[in-house]
Amino acid sequence: MIEARDGATIPVHTRGSGPAIVILHGGGVDISVYRWIAAAFEDRFTIHLYNRRGRADAPARTRPYDMREDIDDLAAVLDRTGAVNVIGHSGGGFIALEAARELPIERLALYDAAVHVDNQFPTAWLEGARAALEAGDTARAIALVGRGINTHQPASRLPLGVQTAICRAFLRTPIGKMMGELLHLTFEESNSIFEHAGPASKWSGITAKVLLACGAGGPGYYPKINEALASVLPDARTLLVPKSAHDALNRAHPRIVEPLVEFFS
Known part of the structure; x- marks a missing residue:
């Protein structure tokens, strides 16, 4: 259990041993769908998973909805676990990218991060x-x-x-x-996420080493978003994962696990 900055209690589910990685799950799901990726990493890394507010065993969200709450909770988890490595998926990828502007994240891997860069992400x-x-x-x-x-x-x-x-x-x-x-x-x-839209340069101050991954079997806007971010981030590279869709991280196929292991090693 970790105490958040507002006093709420965040249950953190930990498994494995080795360098610590925090996985920030996507929207519309909870951490239960990330059990295979956690299992794939546990022999080499310590994996910390927690439900973002309003899901499963997480505290309720405060109202009105504020992304600041997600960033503060991630800050508390990083501080308590000592982790400097983060994986963010979909909406969780956006939160992780925003958090990297201010938190001590050294390595950040994003998969299909829902970042509204240069009006690339569909909103209609x-x-x-x-x-x-x-x-x-x-x-x-x-x-x-x-x-x-x-x-x-x-x-x-x-x-x-x-x-x-x-x-x-x-x-x-x-x-x-x-x-x-x-x-x-x-x-x-x-x-x-849409309210936090901006040009890629908005995130240019991030100093973490960043892996911008997306699936070759997914929508065409994710590679464009990643290329735009990679062009301004000081230390970033893109990865197009073959035969993979939006749920590739959850499925933990070797074609996504192996590049992540290499990145965090």
């Missing part, structure tokens, strides 16, 4: 998806998210009614149930 889906959720149609809301951000998938071009039916079935799966329950939080986080 949020308003309609939020309206659908407020109207009580969670399946339609998820369908609108999917067609808005998974622009590379053929399914994104199916009629919305068909996509909604698919999402209704998805909501009956364990991962779908989790994502549906956290959807309101995902929208708040997305809105905050």
Whole structure:
């Protein structure tokens, strides 16, 4: 247990031995979907995972939603564990990148980081998806998210009614149930990410060594975002992971595990 700056208690789940790495999970899920990547690292690294606020065993979020809370919690975890290495995924990647502007992070690996750089990240889906959720149609809301951000998938071009039916079935799966329950939080986080948009130069002061990774099987905007960031960060490189989509980090395939092990070694 770690005490956050506001006095809340953050449960941290630790496994393995060796140099410490904190994994910052993405939006719409909790740390349970990162068990395979933690297992893949535990013979070489000490892995610290914690649920960001509003999820599973984490404290409730304060209102109104403020990304500052996420950065302060990461600061507390780094301070207490002594970790200087961070992996950030999706929305967690954005938080980690923002935090690296001020926290003592030495090595930062991002996978499909949801950073709104130079207007590259799609935003038009949020308003309609939020309206659908407020109207009580969670399946339609998820369908609108999917067609808005998974622009590379053929399914994104199916009629919305068909996509909604698919999402209704998805909501009956364990991962779908989790994502549906956290959807309101995902929208708040997305809105905050979009509000923090800017040119790549906004992050040029980060001194950490940075690995900007994304999947070759994902949307085309992630490589563009990574290239833009790599062009201004003092010590960064990009990595396009073959045959990988947005969930590659969760699946812990060797093609993503091995480059991460090399980076943090």
